[in-house]
Amino acid sequence: MEVVRNKYGSKRVQKLLGISDDVDALFYAAILHRFYDIMTDKYASYVAIRAMLVFDTMEKFRMYDHVLYYALDIARDHNALFLSNDPSGNFVVQHVLTLYDSRCTSNVAVSLLGHCVDLSFQKYGSYIVEKLLEAEESMAVVVVELLECEGGRLTRLARNEFGSFVVVKALRVTQEMDRIDMFWDLVQKLMPLRHLLVRSHGSNIAKILESCSI
Template sequence: MAVNDDTFSMSTMFDALPYPNGVSGSIPPPGFPPHASSATNLHAAMFSLMTSCEGLSYFKETISTLDKTELQRMASLLTSDSDYFMAIVTNKNGSKRVQKLLGISDDLDALFCAAILRRFLHITSDKYASYVTIRAMIVFEEEKKKAMYEHILHHALDLACDQHGCIALNDIITDADDPYYRNQILDLVAYNALRLSNHASGNFVVQHVLTLFDSRSIRNIAVSLRGHCIDLSFKKYGSYIMEKLLKAEESSMVVVVVELLQCEGDRLMRLGRNEFGSFVVLKALIMTTKMSRMDLFWRLVEKLMPFIHLLRRSHGNNIANILESLKLRC
């Protein structure tokens, strides 16, 4: 069967596949007509190789038989059409196998980089395809990685507010090895910390940045959230962020505790009794002690003590226990 010189070797491809005629009996990937042609068969065969239920070891064994030229043609076929590439990388097996092809050579990476950038947001916010972006950010060389970073910065907030994109963004932040781009992403998260803290997915990015113990980012997030600590403490995810601010470092702890001290007594009492806020108040008592800020600790105790009986009959029982132990010492 004749094929063009710029396509992957049909004989190599068909010999590698576990089907008698080299083509799966399954439905071809989206975008390809049902009538058979050599090009359609080749795409369908490649789709089968990339997404079949055969183990990953089988795929690794298959590509190990290919020379540099054949690998280049394979990558060219995989990335020649954006919809075709998306159909592969959004497949669980397809994603894993594309990841195995990344980092083999600079020429292959150039093709994959271009394909990822064409559909960057869709790929990086997909449950399976996002791992292709994550892997690319580890193995790509500097020039391609820079192009990827530019797209990450442009789409960072969209990724942060996506169920799967926020996971990918967190992984990218963790592995970021370029100081300039890492700081740019961290600053973007910190500047938008309030918006992200109120988002079901975005809050996980703020939490993640706080766990990196980057002092500059911690201070910037604390500044962005100043004046909103009480409101956030009443919310599930917001309370997680407040707890992380309390334990991150003294400066961020002070921001949260000062707001607790400035709010009206009955509001602090309601916060202490709240399902989520009680953990923030309890963490404030613990961290002011651990960080030797006894001035803040005793001011907080003084403000809470009149409500000990109300705290006892609520989610604030552990707060009441601390207050009770202090009464017994006096």
């Protein structure tokens, strides 16, 4: 733990993973022994994430079991934002959200408060934001952030390859959850951008807006 909690020590251990079965077995046992401590540390968690990429299937599933076991505790930790921004670590947060535990989901939402738009621009981050939109406990957190998003930034998000899916999801779930007030607030916010979305990744948003203006 002393080594992997250090930025440079963590990088060196990551390079050792996947080189030999004996070395992997040593680190596998060490990671499982201090799993929660490792997963909630800024630099040590990179070692666990790297391990999940290089270990054999059986070891990976054992680690996934540990993720689920500690899911609530990991969700409460501020590390949710760090993991959400990592192309491999985000799966931990996704696992937590698919437990559909209201308290757990709320904790993740609080940890990501103010970062949902930034995450929506990223491939893996957008998956997490979409999952937050699916839950009543966290949907409003994302929608409010979209509503507070400045015009130019909202345009870029709505035209973005990944962000456009988040905006479409927000429009759909506000209707499905009977939050018509939020739905129309979003429509009103996006309507001036409609002409900019037609020939872009935001074409599906434009179609929804068009149906609202008829």
